[in-house]
Each structure stands twice: as structure tokens, then as C-alpha cells.
Amino acid sequence: MKVLIGGLATETNTFSPIPTGRTSFEEAMATRDATQQPPNLFSAPLIEWRRMAEDRSWNVYESLCAFAQPAGITIRSVYEEYRDEILEDIRREKPDILLLSMHGAMIADGYDDCEGDTLTRARDILGPDAVIGLEIDPHNHLTEAMLAAADLIVMYKEYSHIDSPDRARELFTLAADTAEGKISPVMREYECGMMLMMPTLNDGPAKDFVTAMKEREGQDGVLSLSLTHSFPYGDHPRAGMRMLAICDGDADKAAAVAEEFGRKLWDVREGLLIRFASMEDTLTKVQAANTGGFVLADYADNAGGGAPSDSTFVLQEVLARGMTDVALGLYWDPQLVRTCEEAGVGANLRVRIGGKICEASGTPVDLDVTVRGIRHGMTQFLGKTEMEMGTGVWLEADGVHIVLSTKRTQTFSPNAFTDLGVPLADMKAVVVKSSNHFYAGFAPVAQEIIHMATPGTMPADVAQVPFRRFHAQVWPMVEEPFHARQ
Known part of the structure; x- marks a missing residue:
């Protein structure tokens, strides 16, 4: 089995006055040997993936790992060069499993969805049989292109993001089981009608919600559950909270579980707000x-x-x-x-x-x-x-x-x-x-x-964010978001 690992990540605040260019990546990380360096938030998954693949005596090819501190829109040529470097490695190596560490809210000049763009091009190269797994930050814009191109998407569950290595191990296990024919993952998402930044480590409904997600995983065909918290400072049509469920071979169950947890979140919404x-x-x-x-x-x-x-x-x-x-x-x-x-x-x-x-x-x-x-x-x-x-x-x-x-x-x-x-x-x-x-x-x-x-x-008040592309018909900006959009 051949595994290719890589990463390309930044979080784009479309209202930030600071452009994200080459220097922004190079001073954070832009390297082809990330697994030989101390782990950071986005390189830690690559370290886990290499270790787990080598433990199985699988062949590992390490591509570029580049990330930049969150700022404004990424310069087009910089994104394209980094993306194409990873794609060229994919084209040359033709891995059985492709695992990428990205953010989920990266926007470049000319590209509203860098993650979806990269994954779509990777899928075109690899065809339908290769397994593509994506690990992303929960402050993402979960797009149709990401869902269509990837077999598996796993997000950090915690905010603060202390669990990126844990989620990397989860994603690798699911990808390996998929490649070996043990499972057939199907992903479905549910729009929650909310937008907020939801801390999960302090006691309260957010922490309880994360615990409930973890307890449901591995039960009755539910493989993985993730929550998009939203990123209110990226003006994107898909901004807002979304619940993602991955089930084994059952699309209807995945859709039902995503809605079940999305509705649970709605019921405790008042307790999720930062005061x-x-x-x-x-x-x-x-x-x-x-x-x-x-x-x-x-x-x-x-x-x-x-x-x-x-x-x-x-x-x-x-x-x-x-x-x-x-x-x-x-x-x-x-x-x-x-x-x-x-x-x-x-x-x-x-x-x-x-x-x-x-x-x-x-x-x-x-x-x-x-x-x-x-x-x-x-x-x-x-x-x-x-x-x-x-x-x-x-x-x-x-x-x-x-x-x-x-x-x-x-x-x-x-x-x-x-x-x-x-x-x-x-x-x-x-x-x-x-x-x-x-x-x-x-x-x-x-x-x-x-x-x-x-x-x-x-x-702090997301109602003050001057959205142009996002519909903004979400709670707490409106009391009944689903009615408001009818």
C-alpha cells in the first residue's frame, strides 16, 4: 500500500488588511520534511500518518507541508504553486491513500474554495478507487466540492485545537480500513442554521456535545462525527455551522445522524454562546x-x-x-x-x-x-x-x-x-x-x-460583520433562520 501525505493551510479572514503571500508561509512552514521537525498544529497529522503507515510497513511519500498564520486572501500565484507541487507528487506517485492536512477556510485570489479545488484536482488524477482523506479545522466552510472529492473528512473536535494528532489517527484508521475493503464510508452534512465560535473545553453544553459525538462513533455503523463551528470572518456562501456524519455504506443513516446531532445543537444553542x-x-x-x-x-x-x-x-x-x-x-x-x-x-x-x-x-x-x-x-x-x-x-x-x-x-x-x-x-x-x-x-x-x-x-458580535456573499440568515442574527430563508 502506498500512502502520500501533505498539507496546505491557512485561515482566510476576507476582511483582514494583511495579504497572505510567500513570506507568510515561509516564516511559518513550507517544507517537504515536516515529519522530521517539531510538530505544529498542521504538521502534527503528517507525523502521525507517517508513523502509522510505517508501522504497517507501507510505503510513505511525503509531499509539501505549507501553512501560514491566518490573514487576508492568499496571493493567487502562491496558492497555485504550492497546490501544483502537491498535485505533481500525486501524479507521479499515484498513491492508494492520499491524506491531506488543510484548514477548510482558505481563500485565494480567484479561488473561493482552495481545499475543494485541490481535492477535486487530486481526484481527477487518482480516479475513483484511491482513498482521499482530509483533516481540517472546525472553523471551516464545508463545501460541496470537498464532500464530492474526498472519501473521508475529519475535523478537530476541540476548540482550543488541542486534538489535531488525535483526529489524524482517527482519519488514518478510517482511510486504511477503506483501502482494505473493511468499510465503505458515506458522508452527509446538515446545515444547523447557526453561526458562532463554540469553546469546548470548559464545562457546559459544548463539552457535552463533543462527548456525545465521541460516544456515538463506532456504534451502529457510525464511523465519524464532526462539527463545522463556522468562521464568521470569512465572507463565503457556505459560512455557518454544519454537522457532518460518516456512516458505513448507508447514506440515509448518515443524513439522519447528521440531522439528529444538528438538531441537538440547536436545542442547546443559548448555552453555546461566549458571554x-x-x-x-x-x-x-x-x-x-x-x-x-x-x-x-x-x-x-x-x-x-x-x-x-x-x-x-x-x-x-x-x-x-x-x-x-x-x-x-x-x-x-x-x-x-x-x-x-x-x-x-x-x-x-x-x-x-x-x-x-x-x-x-x-x-x-x-x-x-x-x-x-x-x-x-x-x-x-x-x-x-x-x-x-x-x-x-x-x-x-x-x-x-x-x-x-x-x-x-x-x-x-x-x-x-x-x-x-x-x-x-x-x-x-x-x-x-x-x-x-x-x-x-x-x-x-x-x-x-x-x-x-x-x-x-x-x-465579537457577528451581526457587525459586513457580509456580502454570506446570506447571514442564521442564529443569533435572526431568531428563526429556517423560516427567514423560505
Whole structure:
């Protein structure tokens, strides 16, 4: 049996001012030996697939694995070159099993559905007999082209995405069983009529829903269940929540199970919403508290959703209130990092922080700071994977602690601060530029986690997103979405 593995992934925020080009991929990952490097979110599946195939003494061919931090639309020539490199490998090797790690919400100039386009071309090369499996992020636009071209689609179940290796093992087992004639997978999806970002790790109906999916798998012909959470910041006709069921040889059952779980989700919809607090009310609460340990999410400036990660709205409010023992990060500012490197640890500088990329970044903040720490080659933990952040710098301005990075990335883990020496245990509050991927890392050390509805390129209220192509007739934007679209 011959297995070909590869990956091409980014999440496209169609409202982001930052184009996704070659440099964006190369500074994250663009390599043909991903399985020989430390695992990140998108390369971890390839590592699992190689190991599992080699355990069976199958032949493994490793193609390109390229991913970029979420941002705006991908440059057409860059997408086409990376896609064609993978397709040429497929054409030459003609594998029995093709496994790809992608995102599911990648849009390039001229291509609304990069995943569907790549899979369709791969299917044309391989014909109907080869097995094609796809692993994707749950914040995807599950398209007809993806469903038509792939035999198997498996999504991460958790948000935060700590389970990409687990889902890779699930997909490999299903693909191997399909290739060996043990199962005949059939996929069907159900549109749920909702759009929201649904954290699954904290106790509540979302966590219970994931548990129910896992318990149903392997029962009565149900092979796999996945939920598209939606990605509200990609203006795509297929945006919105969808339930996907894969059953063994029974399309009617797959359709029924997808609808069953989709309706279960609808019934608990109120409990799925993230409850946002205003930035002003949150900081007032922190100031009034007698204890520390608050973790505050700067939701709208999350690089993991395509935001610049340089907005200054929270920083300005913290400074205006005279707050101290507050740490904030990660600010994407390679130019300022270079200045700090030149000056060295211990230097006192007058610096300009943030507010560089676009109007939604706010205005720059000028501060007198001390360079407290500099560290090269930093990574953050996301489950069992590592995400690069480049060079990190810790600045202090009268009890306000600011962490910069050379690579634009959201805040995943406390070690983004502590590896620089920031004493998080002494902080009254930590402000993280992230939507929810920080949760797994910070929950064990937080007294309370608060998601703030901050200004920025990712508004917490999806009704504020200026859709043009998506119909937007979904809950919570409308109370009865199915009636509204009749």
C-alpha cells in the first residue's frame, strides 16, 4: 500500500488588511520534511500518518507541508504553486491513500474554495478507487466540492485545537480500513442554521456535545462525527455551522445522524454562546478585586483569526486608569523588537507600540520602557504541538508588562510570558490577544477568564460583520433562520 501525505493551510479572514503571500508561509512552514521537525498544529497529522503507515510497513511519500498564520486572501500565484507541487507528487506517485492536512477556510485570489479545488484536482488524477482523506479545522466552510472529492473528512473536535494528532489517527484508521475493503464510508452534512465560535473545553453544553459525538462513533455503523463551528470572518456562501456524519455504506443513516446531532445543537444553542463583557467593565472589575489571576481575552485582535495583533485599545485603557501588575501580549512588532535587541536587556528607551497596521489597530502608544527580557527562537505550546513566535521581548513601563514578538501569532500559552521572565504569578491580570486557543494553557493558572468585546478586526458580535456573499440568515442574527430563508 502506498500512502502520500501533505498539507496546505491557512485561515482566510476576507476582511483582514494583511495579504497572505510567500513570506507568510515561509516564516511559518513550507517544507517537504515536516515529519522530521517539531510538530505544529498542521504538521502534527503528517507525523502521525507517517508513523502509522510505517508501522504497517507501507510505503510513505511525503509531499509539501505549507501553512501560514491566518490573514487576508492568499496571493493567487502562491496558492497555485504550492497546490501544483502537491498535485505533481500525486501524479507521479499515484498513491492508494492520499491524506491531506488543510484548514477548510482558505481563500485565494480567484479561488473561493482552495481545499475543494485541490481535492477535486487530486481526484481527477487518482480516479475513483484511491482513498482521499482530509483533516481540517472546525472553523471551516464545508463545501460541496470537498464532500464530492474526498472519501473521508475529519475535523478537530476541540476548540482550543488541542486534538489535531488525535483526529489524524482517527482519519488514518478510517482511510486504511477503506483501502482494505473493511468499510465503505458515506458522508452527509446538515446545515444547523447557526453561526458562532463554540469553546469546548470548559464545562457546559459544548463539552457535552463533543462527548456525545465521541460516544456515538463506532456504534451502529457510525464511523465519524464532526462539527463545522463556522468562521464568521470569512465572507463565503457556505459560512455557518454544519454537522457532518460518516456512516458505513448507508447514506440515509448518515443524513439522519447528521440531522439528529444538528438538531441537538440547536436545542442547546443559548448555552453555546461566549458571554462577552465590555473592556471598560472588565477592567473596572479587575481594579476592584482584592486578588489577581485574571486572564482577559482581547478577542478582536486575535492573529489566529487574521487580525493584526497590534491594536492598542486595551493598553491605552490600562495606562489611562493607572493600573499596574498587568501583562499584555503578544504584540506583533518586529521593528520594535529589533530596536530592543540593539539596545539590549536593561536599556531604558522611549518607544512607540502598536497601532501600525490599519485603522482597527488604534493609535500608537508612546511609552518610556525598560527592556526586561529578550529571547530568540521562542515557541508556545498548543496541546502537544508547538507554535513558533520568533524573537520575544519583554518591556516594562511602570508596572505594565508588554510582550512583543517578531512573528505574528496569537497568545497560546503562559510560557510566551514566563520564558521571558515575566512573573505571571505576581500579575493582577494577563491580557492575551486570542479568542479561545489560550484557554487550555491558561485555565489551570487563572482565577477567572473573561472574554472582552474589544474593538478590532474580529468583532465579537457577528451581526457587525459586513457580509456580502454570506446570506447571514442564521442564529443569533435572526431568531428563526429556517423560516427567514423560505
